[in-house]
Amino acid sequence: MAIWFVSLILAATIFLLITEKIPIDVTAVGLMVVLMVTRILSPVEALAGFANPAVITVGSMFMLSRGLMRTGALAFVSEKMIEYSRGRDRRILIMAMLGTALPSAFLNNTPVVVLFVSIIMSVCCEYGLSPSRYLIPVSFCSIAAGTCTLIGTSTNIIVSDLSFKYGYGTIQMFELSPLGTLIAILVIALLFILSPRLMPQHKAPVCELKGEAAPRYLAELAAHPEGKLIGHDPQEFLSRRYPSIELFELIRGDVIHFPERERLRVAPDDILFVKGTANDLVAILNEGIVDPAHKVEELNFRAQDENSIIVELIIPPESALIGEQPIEANLQSELGIQFIAVKRKGIHYTRQKLRNLKLSIGDVLLIHCTRDKLDELRNNPDVIVLEDIHHRIVHKKKAPIALVIFAAMIAAASTGLMNIVTAAVTAVFLMIITKCLHLRDAYRSLDVKVLLLIIGTIALGAAMEKTGTARLYADAFLAPFKGRNPALILSAFILLTSIITHIISNNATAVLLLPIAISTALSLEVDPRPFIVGICFGASCCYASPLGYQTNLLVYGPGGYRFTDFLKLGIPMVVVSWLLSSLFIPLIWHF
16 A cells, blocks of 8 residues: 555656646655655654755755855856857867866856856857857756766765665765766767757847947837738848848747748737847837837937846846746846846746746846946846856955865865765865855855755655565566566666656656666666666766756757757767666676
8 A cells, every 4th residue: 555655646746846836845845744744754764865965965066066156266267268269169169068068077067057158158249159059068068077976966976875875885986987978078079060060040139238339239029010021021121121130039929939940921919039229229110110019117229328228137046036926026126127028948928928927947037227237137146147147256366275175075085085975064164264155155055946856855765665666666667678688677777767857857866766776676686786877877868858957947048949959969968878878887887
């Protein structure tokens, strides 16, 4: 009876994690409550995740990443690498991928990708390039590099701790490096070859924010039902009559269309997302060809007020605005901005549809503000001004100290002088007392949703193990492979893990599948170690969906991507990672 009840809880958890009908952290807490109330787990067992070394280590890595970002230790090196590219397309691509991969092997990769999103946007503005050519490769490189070391991704840390708990030892700092490095190199090589051919060529609208003689404004214009634009190709019409107006997107209903991909003719009430000089914007409005799509108070194109601008912001994972409703007047007044629209995964929400919308990671906000307010927004950790996050205030004098502390942590954990949790907590303490990291920033850097999800799924994993549910699923998984080689079964398990990690988070996938992996190995009477390592690589093989990983969500909006763009590049990466893992894990970690 207990097995079927735990299976029901597992199914409900997966459903809620996929649909997010309720927040992920609420799902995690509810999971622990149900397991305690039903007495499947005692309170001590259900809440043990709060004291789990993996959770402490993951939280510490969030803080250490923030410390390295705050001191500018990574930004300086990253910007120099991009400067070396000198505007050459291929060189920018390889520098961006290497610049992302190297720190992502040792740091939480989300802030690394945040940094490179802004740098890429700036470089593309400077050289007139398309950011959509680079942002998915940047995200994919960060994911691939995370498998190179124990601390490269929180998944490895969690699997290592659970492996120790089950009696199979921890994963050492560089134990995964031989295979992880090989996968990262091949992923980078494939991206270098495929991304120029498969990625779209969307232009970057967020350029020219530095007051010029004839500044250009971002605007959303609605096609007048009786205007001359109706039935025409918008790009040809605008380039012929209003040369300064550049079209980026055509919004029809809720759906965003990209003119360089689709040859569309304008229909009544289509919204054009454009950028142009005040003279041309005023002219096209005065001629009745278009109407303002939204009423933006105090924005006066006629006045050519250089202090009044429209910019795009992105919501980062640690933002306090996640879950907030942007249209609320108090939120707008608190930030000193006015919301115009929100873009999310190819869907466009106008002011009329923002009332019930709650902000989530990766949302791109079109807002109106003054240039003075823009400086404040650059230093606001709750939003990222697309193009120039790297202009935030950093404390570069502390960069050498931060780098020494981080390097010492890696050395201590690698040599066995300290275990990883002790080394990580000590490094956080040293960064705080040396003022590389302020307490407020340290607390803000913690992704509470991720930590609670880890804690909740650890409790569910314990329940699966305690009730025999994990063994039941292991037997069911083995049934089609009865009598087969363990290497083949391992390969199938890695593929299963990589598929599930596209549906729910990689951390949840690892925690839920690890007991099943160990039970599978024990049923085969082989060493569980290859299956444990297989979970590490399979759970990080989440390339083919924007929903599979936070960094994919982060680049979705700024890159103007569609779901199919992740499939085009992601499926080859999944196949390569799966095949290499299947081939080399049995050779390095013997059964």
